[in-house]
Amino acid sequence: MMNACPEKVIRMMDDYLDGEISPSEEKELKDYVQSCSDCRKIYQELTKTIAFVQSASHVQAPPGFVQKTMASLPKEPQRAGIKRFMRHHPLFIAAALFVLLMSAAMMSSFSDDQQFSFTKQPNLVVEGETVVVPAGETVVGNLTIRNGDLRVDGELEGNVTIVNGQYMASSGVINGEVEEIDQAFEWLWYTIKGTFRDAVSFFGGNDQSIDK
């Protein structure tokens, strides 16, 4: 039935219903609809369908929804853990920075390391230089991204370290800590922290839960 009518009519109907038809095509469509009973039937059914769908009454969230939602929230939003550490340990940072600036070797290793790279985990998708945990997927394991961004629309079970990149607008969940190391300064800090940890674990034996 529908096949008998020109394809163009259907296209014009869609444009018309989207509110994107030119006045001349609108007239053409009206003429078609008047002259062909099949086209008219489709047109009337479509407008009726839209009216029915739009007549669906607006539903409201159940009473107490706000309180219940607030009660189920975690205590505070995720944040880059390093920033908090830096706020609380300013003197330590200054000392660490001094030592680092003396270290030419570290400066050169910073500039060596400018390529996009990330920990390969199953279910990860790459869009340009953004690593994506797609909606509906779960990625298990820690993730380090260098010189690229991360977007999480699904779930990530693990800690995240992003060096020279950003944790982008995400709609998913990370069950773990997020560290963003954006600038050379923070990168240096992160490296010394790693060096410091290594030193601690070297001298401190096997009880090093902060490591992993």
Place this chain on the structure above:
Amino acid sequence: MDALVNKRIKRVMKGDQDAFAEIVELYQHQLFQICYRMLGNRHEAEDIAQEAFTRAYVNIHTFDQSRKFSTWLYRIATNLCIDRIRKKKPDFHLDAEVRGTEGLNMYSKIANDEELPEEELMRMEVQERVQYEISRLPDKYRAAIVLKYLEELPLAEISEILDLPLGTVKTRIHRGREALRKQLSNL
């Protein structure tokens, strides 16, 4: 509106939970409506709407304040709904095999690909019937139709929410509309 919301978001980022309660207050009904129309079930809609707000809260520092907050929030919610719909399908068939249809009411029997008998359809109220037909649409058409005709959002915003090109959104609305036309032609 956007300026007010952004002020609250800044307060949330500083750790003020009360500011987030005001955001939930502001968007609760619209968000619940999207979830309800997508899922066709009040209980699940409440669950998912709550989860969507939680994710927005947890990820608040990733929100780009030059954009519209509602777009981001609706995106979280539609992703969760589509995810739920996809996970639900095989579960339903598994349940049906194990327990039979005993104890399941009419609404829990509704899966996209299940069709109710004609006389059952005829007994439905118009509103109930419309919701039933929406919930039979494939999830990708369903989201586009709900955002366009129930939330009455502009196409450009729907394309942002669903993270799809404008042309794809239009195609989905056209196909969803056409499917509904056929399903509702006997009404």
